[in-house]
Amino acid sequence: MKASVIKAFVVKDLKETFRDKVAVFWMIAWPLIWLLLTAYIFITPGADQPKTMNIGIINRDVSSSSPFSGLILVRALKEAEYKGVKLFNVKTYESEDLLLEDIKKGRIDAGIIIPENFGENITFSQTSLEIYVGMKSMQSAQINRYMLERFIEEFNRVVSEEKIAWAMKFIPEEYVDPDIVKGFLRGLARPINTTFTEVLPEALISREAWIGWYTIGAIGMTMLYSGLNIGSTALLEERQKGCLHKILASPITPFELIFGKILFGILSLSIISAVIVAFGVFVCGAKIYWSPLRIEHWIAPIMLLVLALLTLGTGSILSLMVKSVRGASSLSTSLGLMLAFLTGIWFPREWFPEWMRILADYSPATWAVDAIRKVIVFEAGLTEVAHHIIGATSAALAVLAIGVAIYRRMLRKYLER
């Protein structure tokens, strides 16, 4: 195999491809547009900040003389913060009808009605709160309800502690150990003391990490349709341009032609990947960890190579089904985009219904993309992605072997036509 021949094909194909404005749009501009839109529209700046709820209050316990009154609850709502962000914008209402109307029209997210004698009841027995949660969408209702439940739980805890402290004044210390009494009373007030601990992946919390996730998704998406496209049109294009006979009448072997085409595909996809990463990091603000000194980080370029081989090989299989370059391009672009959406490469598979996740779970392209994400976005180690690496690499080698066999068959078929 002559290196100069392989180089000739790679250089020629790169020049041809990157001088074609349509090809450049689909291979580079299209994924960048997607990444930009996702970074600035779907993951808006502040998307990783806590949400502030608009809440309406009717306080019917304004004149209470007890230590706990409705005013304390309103003040607590106004002062509640999470990670330095105010949790509730509180608006006071006089009429329940007006409150409900504003919830229905989506002007506020929820409404709380504090009943008369709220303070008195909470001091001496139990009280109730009526809470209306707006149902603009299932998701927002779930979030709003969760926020209010957490707030009420915290408020309950504070009130319980106050009540226990107050009750302790009436229990002489010489008869009973005050700590035992306090524990007993806490058990009565709050039999189950729930502690919420957040175990979200640290990297996903930030907007930058989300964009990092989508940056790798953009590479996966463009690899899918560009790889399929390059793979399916590699020989068809030479044939359609009328160059195949002339090339094969030269001293090169069919294997050199096929290898040159595959190498061109790998190089183009590498260039595209580099552009997307640079765009993601420098324009969209993606957070990506990569150091040449970290062995596990080399999994990313290796998996990119595997992904390229996988898509190029699959593209060659597609070439069996098409008769023209236009047909191959249409098929590979539509199939590539569809797969990018359905296999968890562009959208997180957690968003999918259960049946749809099967496609993502068994897609070697998704394994490769997931391995890259885990390593350079979530800083996972080699052992955590080993199964993905083995699965994706085996699939890529198998598909590539089939692809080369198909190319050889297609060559014979094209020449005899």
Added chain:
Amino acid sequence: MVIAVKVSGLTKRFGDKIAVNRVSFNVGFGEIYGLLGPNGAGKSTLISMIVGVIEPDEGTIEVLGGEIRDSDVRSKINYCPQNPALYDDLTGLENLIFYSSLYGITGRRALERARELIKKVGLEEYANKPVKIYSGGMRKRLNLAAALMNEPSLLILDEPTTGMDPQIRREVWRLLSEIKGSDRAILISTHYMDEAEALSDRVGIMDSGKIIAEGKIEDLKRNYAPKSVISIEFFNPNEQHRAREELGRYLEPKDIVAINGSIRVYSEDPDILLPQISLNLFKAGVKIASLRVVKPTLEDVFLRLTGRRIMEVEG
């Protein structure tokens, strides 16, 4: 004559159709061998087998004393396909350099050779422009230059001037005559009689997958064409039909051929026939623009051999 290409009993079938049927011929160094025949005669299939991109079903091909599968042999030949094999987004120079790389010619050597050839085919001004702006004739010339990049010992050209205007055709003929040499063999397929006559030292006439006659042009004419041809041209092409009817009264139908508004009459004794035709057509009121005795051409040979004209076969 040292043999450059030796083809023996070559046959190729596509399903039920026999595209090339037991074809045998030789091409020697220092000569241009013309494969003349209409479209569909099997010329391109024959060439595809000689350059090694199609496997023959039967027969043998010896190229430059070896097997066409041998890469050393392939590096010494080159092929110029009928439709220019060029990349539109590359410049003329880039196309030439790409093709030379396939023959192991790279770097400065490739660039110099490409520049030299691009000048030779008259495309110097367009050397660095993308091929997509080239006209059809320019593409054909660049296609020819690409086939010369490795200075081949055997050059195979498939219909090199199809679709070119007459001036550019003559330009290509001049170029081919220039590159002809004792160390080079040229095999050219064409359906143009004038091209075969102008370029070829020997011609193989192909029809329906077979070589039906082969030899030097003069020998072919001597063996297959009539001694002389009387050419009759008319002021009004519509007169051709009436003249043909009139001539049919005393001549064999096979000796009267209507071509492009004129009539060719085949005769072994034109000195007697010419005054007779002149007088009879005058009496019949057919107005003649010219009446003369001309030399027979390869078209006449093909007509005599197949009963058809090459262009008729093309449709």
